[in-house]
Amino acid sequence: MRLELMKELVFKRKSSKELASVSLTNLIAHWKLNEESGTRNDSHSNNYHLTDVNTVGFDTGKLGNAAAFISANNEGLSIASNADIQMQTDKTFVCWVWLDNKTASQTFFSKWDSGLSTEYRFRYNVTSDRFMWTKGNGGAGGTLEDVIANTFGSPPSTTWIFCVCTYNASDKKFRISVNNGAFDIGAETTVAVVGGSTFYIGRAASAGAPLGLTGRVDSLSIWNRLLSADEMTSLYNNGSGLDYAF
Amino acid sequence: MSVTTDNLMADALSHIAVKQQEFFSSNNRYFQGLPTHLIPVIEATPTSPDLITNSPSDFNVKWRTIFPSLPLLLPAQIFIDYYNGPLGKGYIVNLRVRVGTDIRSKTINVGPEIFRAHNWKTVNQ
Numbered sequence: 001m002r003l004e005l006m007k008e009l010v011f012k013r014k015s016s017k018e019l020a021s022v023s024l025t026n027l028i029a030h031w032k033l034n035e036e037s038g039t040r041n042d043s044h045s046n047n048y049h050l051t052d053v054n055t056v057g058f059d060t061g062k063l064g065n066a067a068a069f070i071s072a073n074n075e076g077l078s079i080a081s082n083a084d085i086q087m088q089t090d091k092t093f094v095c096w097v098w099l100d101n102k103t104a105s106q107t108f109f110s111k112w113d114s115g116l117s118t119e120y121r122f123r124y125n126v127t128s129d130r131f132m133w134t135k136g137n138g139g140a141g142g143t144l145e146d147v148i149a150n151t152f153g154s155p156p157s158t159t160w161i162f163c164v165c166t167y168n169a170s171d172k173k174f175r176i177s178v179n180n181g182a183f184d185i186g187a188e189t190t191v192a193v194v195g196g197s198t199f200y201i202g203r204a205a206s207a208g209a210p211l212g213l214t215g216r217v218d219s220l221s222i223w224n225r226l227l228s229a230d231e232m233t234s235l236y237n238n239g240s241g242l243d244y245a246f
Numbered sequence: 247m248s249v250t251t252d253n254l255m256a257d258a259l260s261h262i263a264v265k266q267q268e269f270f271s272s273n274n275r276y277f278q279g280l281p282t283h284l285i286p287v288i289e290a291t292p293t294s295p296d297l298i299t300n301s302p303s304d305f306n307v308k309w310r311t312i313f314p315s316l317p318l319l320l321p322a323q324i325f326i327d328y329y330n331g332p333l334g335k336g337y338i339v340n341l342r343v344r345v346g347t348d349i350r351s352k353t354i355n356v357g358p359e360i361f362r363a364h365n366w367k368t369v370n371q
Contacts, residue, residue, distance in 0.1 A: 051331025051359060054278050055304055074280070074327060080361040095261040115351050115369035116352065180277045198361065206369060207340045207351045208323070 017187040019237065020230035022246035028084045028222040030244045031043045031077075031201075033058075033067040040067065040077050046084065050077040056202065061218035062096040063243045069202035071106060076203035084201045085111060085222060087120060087192035090229045091167040093237055095220035099124055099157040099213075101184050106213040108163070110197075111221065114139060114203035117195025120174075121204060121209060122165050129154045133165045135186060138193040145174065147186040152178035160218070160235050166226055167192055177238035180236035219243070248350055248366040250290045259339065262326070263356065265312050266337060276337040277312050278305055279326040279350035284315050284344035286349050292319035333358035342369075 007042055036058045040050040048236040053073045059068035069075045079085070095106050102124065110121035118136035125132045131149040155161055155178070164177040174186040201217050203210035219241060227235075235242050269277045280302060282295035298309045309316065312325045322341040329336055336357010343350050355363040 039332050051329050051333075053327055053329045054302065055328070055330075057304065070303055072280075073278075073304060074325075078329075080359070107249040115367040116364070156318060208286070208325075208342050208349070208369070234284075 007230050011200055014084045017020065019234040019242070020228070022227075022231045022234050022242070024245060026223050026225040028224055030219070030221045031110065032064060032244060033061065033077075033218055034064040036065065048082075048084070050079055050201065053078055053200075059150050059216055061107045061216065062241045063223055066096070066098065066218035067201065068217040069213040069215045070102070070202075071214040074203065074210055074212055076212065077201040078205070080106060081111070082199060084224065085125075086168075086194045087167050087222050088194055090169045090196065092223040092225065093165045093220070094217040094223075094227070094232075095163055096241060097163055098160055098216040098218075099155065099217045102126060102129065102155075102157050104214075105211055106215065107200070107203045107204050107211045108213060108217055109199070110204045111158075111195070111199045111229065112136060112210065113197035113207075115206065117193060117197045118144070119193045119195050120167070122163070122176075124155065131155055131163065131176065131178060133174050133186075133190050135167075135174045135188055136181050136193050136195075138195055144189055145186050147174045147176050147184055149178050149184050151182050151184050160241075162228070162239070162241070164235075165181040166168075177232065179239070180232055196214055197205060248289060248343060248352065249343070251321050251341065251352075251366075253342060254290070255341065258317060258320065258324075258352065261287065261313060261315055262339060266356065269312055270335075275330070276328040276333060277326060278302055278328040278337075279309050279324065280314075281323050281325040281342075282309065282320055283323040286323040286344045289343040289345045289350070290321070292321045293315070293319060295320050295324075327360060329357065329362075331359060337364075338341060338362050 013056040057068040111119040112121040137144040175183040198205040203212040273280040
């Protein structure tokens with residue numbers, strides 16, 4: 001019995017060694033979203049704890065619990081705007097998402113207030129039946145671009161899906177990858193908008209039109225750098241995910 | 247901008263503030279209210295709320311239960327968000343009115359997250 005256990009441990013250690021390590025360098029925040037109510041804590045070092053707006057629930061997640069949202073209740077998790085979550089440098093957002101249904105467009109995370117500043121938004125769009133990573137225009141009438149996850153295609157509901165959204169400060173482009181597939185790449189090369197909108201998970205800040213999520217979000221991380229392909233593969237971990245601190 | 251609405255809302259906001267403190271004392275949280283109207287009210291045209299019997303699916307308390315003295319005609323679409331964060335608990339009163347083809351919005355924060363307050367601004371749909 002003990003020998004079997006030893007063999008299993010050795011096997012597990014070998015399996016995890018096959019994954020490249022994921023550096024915590026320039027990791028801004030990681031929210032495990034294991035809490036059942038109230039404040040959701042930042043597991044990393046910056047104390048970017050999230051405020052619970054309108055009583056976000058919880059449900060089974062990809063790794064432990066996940067935050068569970070009901071759109072009709074305008075539920076969201078939020079933090080005030082700050083330099084780390086603005087598009088001032090290279091940026092990578094990584095998360096697991098779950099749609100309860102596909103009957104409406106729904107926001108997974110955003111920094112998007114139609115009366116203040118529209119900066120970025122990751123959502124499911126019901127018209128195209130695709131995930132969209134949207135580069136905002138600040139609400140100033142400039143170019144707004146939806147980068148559509150066509151490579152992945154129609155996302156299934158009631159399934160955990162791994163998403164990576166990036167902003168490359170060198171070429172100024174937004175990119176999106178789903179389930180560790182190839183990136184869909186935007187064409188727009190204007191500098192990303194930096195504004196003061198509140199960052200939300202599960203909805204947008206826009207009062208009265210938050211395009212909220214009915215579904216779940218789990219293990220959301222933000223880096224102020226672009227991750228390598230190996231790091232993304234490790235975080236995807238063949239669909240099993242990799243818990244913080246990776 | 248929307249000074250008229252501010253004047254018309256003054257009594258209602260005072261009433262909301264008093265009742266929210268009472269509600270908090272009893273429940274250790276603030277009341278959350280979904281939008282009172284389906285469409286924002288035309289500015290300076292107080293309108294009967296058509297959605298005032300709605301309540302969040304996980305919080306079955308209705309507007310009239312908490313605010314029985316709220317006017318029958320409201321000068322703005324109102325909804326209240328309740329928050330619970332690292333700095334403490336609070337609530338936001340959101341007001342929306344229509345002015346021509348524009349929709350204008352104002353948020354009044356009561357609680358520690360002062361960044362949530364905004365004066366009247368035009369919002370795109």
